[in-house]
Amino acid sequence: MTRIIPGVEIQVIKEIVPQQLNPSGVVALIGTTEKGEALVPTPVSSYAEFADKFGSSDSFTVTKEAKQAFQNGVFQVVVVPIAGQDGARATLALKDRKGRDTVLLTAKSSGEEGNNISVKVEAPEGAETVTLSITDGTNIEIYDAVSMGPAGDNLVDAINRKSRLVTAEEQRSSGKSGSNNPVAAEGTLSGGKTGVISKADFEAALERLEAEPDVDMVAACDVTDPEIHALIDAHCLKMSMDAKNRIGLGSVGRNEPIAEIVKRTNVLASDRFVIVAPYGITGAVAGLISRLNYYESPTFKAIAGVAKLEKKYTPSEEMEMLKAGVMPLEAQKGRGIVVVKGISTSKEQISVTRIADHAVRGVKSVSDLFIGTLNSPDGRSALKGKITEFLMRMESEGALVPSVDGKEPAFLVDVYSSELDFAQGIVRVNIAVRPVRAMDYIYATIKVEV
Template sequence: MTRIIPGVEIQVIKEIVPQQLNPSGVVAMIGTTEKGEVLEPTYVSSYSEFVNKFGAGQGYTVVRDVKQAFQNGVFQVVVVPISGMNSEKASLILKDRKGRETVKLTARKSGEEGNNIAVKIESEPESELVRLSITDGANFEIFENVVMEPTGEQYLVDKVNGRSTLVTATDLRSSSKFPNNNPDNIEDKLSGGKSGAISKADYEAALDKLEGEPDVDIVTACDVTDPEIHALIEAHCMKMSIDAKNRIGLGTVASGESIKDICERTKVMASDRFALVAPYGNLGAVAGLISKLNYYESPTFKPLSGISKLEANYTPSEQMELLKAGVIPIEAQRGRGIVVVKGISTSKEQISVTRIADHSVRGVKNITDFFIGTLNSPSGRNALKGKITEFLMQMEREGSIVPSTDGKEPAFLLDVYSSEMDFAQGIVRVNLAVRPVRAIDYIYATIKVEA
């Protein structure tokens, strides 16, 4: 509208400001736990929180690795418990005052965890009311004045199934007449809970759950040395990179595995998306270290915490063989402690380079998502190019991307354009090239001696 009366017209234009990237440093750990909901990804920010939610019992695969990860500064861990497809739930059958079966209590969670649930029934012989107490040691549930009369408001089965987080109740239809069909006094524990044999399908199911967790940077299967499971993790990481949810898988060699057998592993899986750690027993520490570092920092020669000794001490020649095969060797060095010799993936690419590329992909994806529907004009496309340039310049200031040493090649090249055919189809293209900084692993010294 053209103004007739002199004055000032104000037009407010909202600038598109992309959201910040999800925090890096989140490690997903798949394995067995003492307790916790099976196949339910759960975030924990400290080892004490992990123990509270999942327990610290011996023999469960996640415990050692998650402890090592927190000792080495991990930002956050996503735990995905697995228990095996053929696991069984613990249960307890309550008998009534005539000795007949009247109620079956079944643990809500599968596995041995249910065997820790204790049940106590208290009632007076002449009373129609029963007091039911249930505990697993950490949680206590009390059901006052319940009965086995299905039509009553205090029906035991309805109360337990509606309120209990530990067990479910099933009415076994005792032939005794009320109130003799009420449970008799007892103090006992549930039994029969056991974990099934962990299979490849369990890890596949856990990885499927992780697809919905965009914050994850690193994926590990705790205490797993099976190459088939490692291949599943690598395939998962490759799949997630298609949608800019870039992540890297970590695996460990087996206890006592020979150098020859370790090197054979990488012949069938050379990938930028998977790294293999040797010797056995240090997977969680390496995952924690990588997650703690800035995305552009290399784990090479960085010390590991919480490890007092290594299962195997590789000689320099053995370390050379492992590095040539694309394996991360761990070494105890005098004055440095236990360090990562070189942070590489099974393709022999530096992990830091892959993480820099991943960061640039995530950043560009994060920015471009907010410009969809605004790129119909050259000014809109220029605005997109400006925002991406701003992001890349920040990466250059951080030192994650660098120009060539002779100064002839810039740290990044960027072009945002749309051809006539692209424009007709609603397509805008972003061409981007970045130069990730590489870890300086070798120093060559020239010494001049003047006699």
Template sequence: MGVPWANGFRVLVSHRAEKFDLEIRPPVGDAIEVHRGLDHTKLAESLQAASAVIRAGGPGNPGEAPAAGEYVLAAGKDAGEADYVNALQHLGNESDVDMVLAAVQDFGNVDSVTRIYSAVIAHCNQMSSNSQGRVGFGQVPPTAGDTDAKKMAPALLSERFVLLAPHGVAGAVAGRIGSLDYFESPTFKTLSGMGSLSRALPLEEQGSLLSSSVVPVVEQRGRGVIVLRGITTDGDQISVRRIADRAVRGVRMLGEMFIGRLNSEDGRGALKQKLIEFLVQMEKEGALVRSADGKEPAFTANVHSSPADFEQGIVRVDIAVRPVRAIDFIYATIFVQV
């Protein structure tokens, strides 16, 4: 099945001896890929290995090369809502995933897009309840202005979802965040490999979007294309959520290592020491910090079991962590002396 963005692409077939060449061109402009000396009996394998934009299905005439000429791709369509939901269910079996992007291509029905993004949020919440926290990403429609984006955001309010503007930046932002350490904020980080933005966001609109917790991506002189502020749709910092998820995953992993070994004070003490070791490492990395005045620790950890808990085979772990927060604002006071 084709995809909407490929509609209008042209494929030029030319023969030479028993082989043939393919040129792939966008609706306007020069060829973006050229594949020479193709063998029709191995076409699918060759394009799978060498092409970033086209794949070959079963031949219409088995045993024959495609006829020479120009073919215009058409009738490509996006997956349906049910397809995205089904894909998210399969993703639940992948324990190492910590970011989710539903690459919606058809934004003709904004309500449908919102439902798909809501399914992403539900998936992230469900995985969070299983100690496998994830953050989802989405973007506004191509034609969305300031008002449209602000209308979309309340329906997607979540500590586990990031809504981006303008359209066309979601993949680049998710990729950039994935390349950062889990405790680094994407705020003011440059997006490499980005072409021109689909729409420049005026300064007033940037502030308006941020007030609705929509993340603006803008171009700044000397910096290139940057993420203006890395926040989720509930206004929390993305990096803070990722730090908390990292702590939860680590605690679960260590806890599972000690199941069956916690029926003694020594076993519970060993678990506590392992937890402290893990959290100290997070503090050394800069993910956890002491309070601004230095009086409160970066974390606390305790492992205990009351007599009633012990009879039921329960050991309780109490942990508090203080994630580092990015400095998003600098307020300067200037006194002018004359």
């Protein structure tokens, strides 16, 4: 606008500030749980919260892995329960005065655990309300002075709003207040059956995880099947195409021979998958990696909460596994149980992959804010400046380093658009980064003077 009357014109320009990146170290655990709705990803930030939402019974596969992960300082766990095929939840139908089903109670716990829930209905003669108590032997819930009155303020609504043990479903339309009240009775839910876990259940769980942007590690609890490991690896590769970079974790089998362990990596050599040996410590390793900064290597870092390894490997066996891309752990005097070398099945260091993932997420986060503003040299220069600023921060953290001789910088950035690109609305960003690597070997030369 051209001003006619003398004065001051002010324009306020908001500087583009990149959003904070999603936290690294969020672990998704897939497996069976004592309770909780199947195939619903649920984040928990402590083991107490996990036990409250999913139970603490060690007979379910997620419980042990979650406990190990929290003992080792995991940032957050996203639990994806799976129930398996042909499984069923326990139920109990409450009867009215005429012997008709009036309320159907269904256990929130999947499988046979729901068969432990007992229910007692107290219905005083002539009263328009009843008292209902529900217990699983540990927890007890009491619903006092409730009735099958109007929807929104009746027994069914009260249970669905407050209960942690069961859900309720009205079997008959409520008429006059109290007309469909359950009669006095005692009973136990029945019909709960644990389903058979299959490959399809893990596929469904991984599909649900695609909508969870914060997750950057995925583990199938207590699963040693190479086919399931391959599914997780494929999921991680797919998510990395959209800058939702993830690393999968899997375990060797119980007392699995070294020859069989080595065969695993012949068909699964990936930067995106880690096989942990021996059996039974995947959750602890996930927690350890989560606790570390994204640029730190788990090599020679100790895990907590594990008193004894399932199997002790000899140095030659460890060497065979390392050459095959398996990450072994061993007990060392004065150190505890430590990771021998933090590598994936492609033999790449885990920390290098995590640094690259962090760079990818950061560059995407910055670039998203510039869409629609890059049709001028100033806009493209601003994008380059913000990306450079982000990578400089990574360098200051020690994640990116220049070459040892100082001739190569820690990173390079170029933002450009050719004539054809410009006509198609395309801006290209070329980036080269040098992630810091763990220094795993020390060679000492000793000079002896005589």
